[in-house]
Amino acid sequence: MFSLVLASLLASLLASLLATPVLAQPRITPAGQLPQDARLLPLKDLNGYFPMYTADTEKDWGKRRSYLRRKILVSMGLWPMPEKTPLNAVVHSRKEMDGYSIEKVYLETMPGYYLTGSLYRPLHLAKQTGKIPGIISPHGHYQKGRFYDAPKTKLEQQLKDGAEKFSEGGRNPIQARSVHLARLGCTVFTYDMVGYADNNQISHGLAHGFAKQRPHMNGADRWGFFSPQAENHLQNIMGLQTWNSIRALDFISTLDEVDTDRLAVTGSSGGGTQTFMVSAIDPRIKVSMPAVMVSTAMQGGCTCENACLLRVGAGNVDFAAMFAPKPLGLTAADDWTVEIETKGFPDLKALYTLLGQEDNIHLEAHLQFPHNYNYVCRKAMYSFMNQHLELGYSDVPPERDYQYQGSEQLTVWNDTHPAPEGGEEFESKLLQSWNDDAQTKLDALLTKQPKSLRAFKEVVGAAIDIVVGQGLPKATRLDWNQTYKQAQNNFLEIGGTLTNLDSKSANPVLFLYPENWNQKVVIWITEDGKDGLYKDDSTLVTGVKSLIDKQYCVVGVDLLYQGEFLADGKQPEQTRRVDSNTREAAAYTFGFNHTMFAQRTHDILTTISFIFHHESLPEEISLVAMDSTGPLAIAARAQARTVVTKLAVDSNGFRFANVNHIHSPNFLPGGAKYFDLPGMLAVATPNQTWLTGENEVPQVLDKAYKVARAKDQLITDHDGSVAKMLEFLQAEPK
Structure with missing residues (x-):
């Protein structure tokens, strides 16, 4: 210690002692014991407890929100943000259905890498007066995603339980919400997760099932996802999917009929993760509804929902809260969200109240159902979108049946539109391109001007x-x-x-x-x-x-x-x-x-x-x-x-x-x-x-x-x- 009291004590002690060498290195902790350090306890995992940070003032929350935004972007490899190269969007094979149309879409979100999906529009756009809302719709871990077809026995049980209403339309809840939102007057882009449906340049097995390191994909100049080199450079599937969501917003914003002041996003499970993540970082979104994902419990079990650094000192409720004070809708079920009514949602409600917009947050809890985005929860979502996207319905029309579309009807690839290259060689090229883009931006920060040092610290220092x-x-x-x-x-x-x-x-x-x-x-x-x-x-x-x-x-x-x-x-x-x-x-x-x-x-x-x-x-x-x-x-x-x-x-x-x-x-x-x-x-x-x-x-x-x-x-x-x-x-x- 450095106090005057110690100085006085030192003088008296030195006067009474001979000049003798130290007999042993000093020990602080009692012999046979380790320091009482919490870091020696078992590690936290995705099934831990993740309570929301609570703010006392709007200023306090503003600082927290800014920090969390930077944390998300850095951990996902999006700091600095990648170059928004031309999307080269291709929309083809329009099909008119009952009250809506479906078109096939692919976009080049990074050089050589394509996002695929289905575009749903109201059938008679020419009769629309004014522009309409645009909604991006990421999906969760349904088998084959957009191409999902519920097993017959599962659908029968859902019909019996009231979870679904139609034997045809209940086969795919992703399609069901896209169809009905289009019938309600919205343009909806439902896009594939990495490795699902048409998005196969990075395989499903790698993106969602990675289990073992690949030494051959960890070279100094050639590496793949999940390798030490990829982690050293903060490149991960979660970052790629979040970037795809940002580019999906870019795409839907270019459509002539879309009102860019009325953009929304909704998805469930893994799609719920994508929903609250893109909502947290992209200010263009006006309404957000992540279903059955926001909780203080399990944070997302897939490799596509996790990134190094991301949830150290934060959790999904924090990330959802970043959307405040804009309209945020949540759903809960008999899964890891089962306790959200008492753990998490009260803190969210308090934040919205602090920000003066307590009516902008809504929770729809249907705990009688397992993990889902079923008819009952979708009904709540339509009502929420109607209110906050100003669709104009005094009473929102209920879902009605539609014609299910399988992979043969929905796939974007054909002889005229051949699927792009994929595999490990492409994977390494994609990550190298991603890294080169980041390094080019970082290299440009320091110039000969003294003020450039400040810019350098604001980017590099903030990332470090x-x-x-x-x-x-x-x-x-x-x-x-x-x-x-x-x-x-x-x-x-x-x-x-x-x-x-x-x-x-x-x-x-x-x-x-x-x-x-x-x-x-x-x-x-x-x-x-x-x-x-x-x-x-x-x-x-x-x-x-x-x-x-x-x-x-x-x-x-x-x-x-x-x-x-x-x-x-x-x-x-x-x-x-x-x-x-x-x-x-x-x-x-x-x-x-x-x-x-x-x-x-x-x-x-x-x-x-x-x-x-x-x-x-x-x-x-x-x-x-x-x-x-x-x-x-x-x-x-x-x-x-x-x-x-x-x-x-x-x-x-x-x-x-x-x-x-x-x-x-x-x-x-x-x-x-x-x-x-x-x-x-x-x-x-x-x-x-x-x-x-x-x-x-x-x-x-x-x-x-x-x-x-x-x-x-x-x-x-x-x-x-x-x-x-x-x-x-x-x-x-x-």
Whole structure:
């Protein structure tokens, strides 16, 4: 600690003790025990509890909403947003039906990649006066999607239970809602999920059934979905499907009859996930109705509904809430939404009330039915759309029967419109194109103009904030419990547990406090935690001793799975995975839990914040990491920015792009996308940095310091000299 009381105590202790070496490295946690750290408990999975964040003020909610929007976009690989290349939309084979028409559609949502679907329109558009609403309609995991045909016995039971009304029209609830919305006067685009119906460039088995890593699809220049490389660059099926939803909106907005001020979206189950996700991020949508998906319970079990980073500290109710205060309709059934009336919906209702639009949210709970978007729930949806899309009905006409259409009638591909290429070669080309587009946009951020550095930080820095997952904790959310104190030669050892009350982390921390402290602190991060401050003979390592002799306070900390976190002294070679799912998709673990790399970075940030906010008001905080922990210190500095006056670090040439296992201790989803480790250094420009471990100055880092006109603030040393590092730390700030 740094208080005057301790200074007085130190003087008296030093006067009474001989100059004897340390006999053993200090231990903070009682012998035989591990720190009381919540991160040692079982991991959270998609079946956990995900209550909504509740806001006290409109301003508070605005900040939360902005953060969640960025979180969604970053985690889905949509930050920055991909280029909206020409859709090259093809609409063909119009068929007139009873009160509506059906047309076949395919759109090029990314170069060479096509979204497929059916377009439903009111039959007599020429007689319409004025424009009409446009609705996009994503579907869930019905077998074959648009081509679904309910098994006869299942449909018979639904008819008996009142879940469906027509033996013909009840065969496919996706078609049923599309037909009736068109009959009510809307244009509806029902589009395929990746791997369903006509959308086969990425197979159903891969997109929705991925179970095992494919080493041949994890090369440095050629990779596929779910690979470590794809995760390093935040490329996932959920992101692709969300992008398809955005492009579906682009398409329907181009249709002459559509009123772009009256756009809506509705879907159930996995289609409900797509509904609330696109509603959360695309402001064009005016009405949203995700069915049987929004809950505080199960968050979506398919690989297509999960992404690394996405639900760490958030859940589906939060994402649905982002649509507020616009009209949001929900349905619930006897599934994971069964408790929404008491868990989740009251918080949503309170938010809408806070925003002054309590009448814009509606829940239709029919708990007598299993998971569904049946006739009863569709009826509620039509009423909701009528009200908020201003369809003009005083009494909404009920559904009536229609002619079911099978795959032969609905498929968009034929001899005139042949299906595009697919398979693994196409998959790798798609991901490379996606990555190239992102890198082109990121490369353009830094120009020769000083103001471009701000733009760079607003994009790259904001993304790294999501990737790392924690900034500097507030002082009020930290707790210090001192349990150890021992006087040594010319310094005092003070140890205790530093707890982050939000994450419930609990780190053993050791302060080496010199006799005449110069108000400067050096946080010394090592592979061995705080034990790394000492040699094997329990004397201080050379660099630490030199700093103590110069009156610096030196701080050591056991990061997660270091030092006192280890019962057997061995650090894990692989990180944990959730017990509930054996499929080798990273999102099942890291969509709900921070990686070890991120958690260790959080520990450094917690330590920095505690020192920065301490009552003794240190004048300078420096951060040192001269071994394999260098990347952790760099990530922490990227978040702490100017709070860390100086960073002295050995990068060891580390790159996230070289991490080839999703359970490596160094795995960090998105770590490679934003200029990799050099990008983390660059966002802290123009702060003072001493860097070793690089053959040459990374291009983005060199450019950032040049743009900031602060090249003298970046010192590179190829030798990794501790003496030069200490000289850097002890020099007066420039």
